[in-house]
Amino acid sequence: MTKDILDKSSDRAQSLYKGLVVLQCFSEGHATMTLSEVADTVGMNRATTRRFLLTLVDLGYLSLEGKRYTLTPKVMTLGYNYLSNLPWWQLANPVAEEISRHLSESCSIGVLSRDQLIFVARAQGPRALTINLSPGRVVPVHTAGIGRVLLADLNEDEQRQFFERNPPTGLTPYTVTEVPKIREALVEIKKQGYAIVDQELEVGLLAIAVPVRDSRGKAVAAIGISTQAQRRTKDELVNDLLPVLKDGASRISQLI
Structure with missing residues (x-):
């Protein structure tokens, strides 16, 4: 990833990158x-990496204890600033919570940001799942129901370019x-207007999703x-959950 960034033209602020x-x-x-x-992960030398780490410590996004750097709660402000500028999100979150209560299942809302699927809202159902899909979590787009729905809305050329940039990798035997x-x-x-993904993100996880349109x-x-x-079976997802999801998506669409 770092090399791709450094290959950009000189009018980019490479230090910020x-x-x-x-x-x-x-x-x-x-x-x-x-x-x-960190240096090994990002592919930069130790001296350069150290300068960036110490700058992030000064800005309050990292803390340094001994030789280990750790994220601080301040990084959450970056996500909050994004969400606070989505007027519909404040109204959509209660819809997700209502769906979760009605179906006794976990309900999530996600957006496609460039090539990343990012969860922006989450209502936890009464039965905890082993995977964490809380707001801010990023997962491979092609492995999630929400991601599949958003990819399906891209045109053929956009899809082709997406997969060229992001060759699919397997997370489970079913991916x-x-x-x-x-x-x-x-x-x-x-x-059909919906996606079902069967254990492609995590073994034992079944998901169904529908688009939210402007x-x-x-x-x-x-x-x-x-x-x-x-x-749940796939038939139950379609017969019992899908109508409720479509109604919720329609209500959110009216808020956008």
């Missing part, structure tokens, strides 16, 4: 890292990684239900 790459390398499973670990098969599924998703008909977000595969 590098600093953000350093910040983004702190993720789930890597919440605390040493200078050497589809062949681009032609994924694109064939996207055609069907576009036609006044121009563009899918600006998607809302979905995640459940345990042993609790």
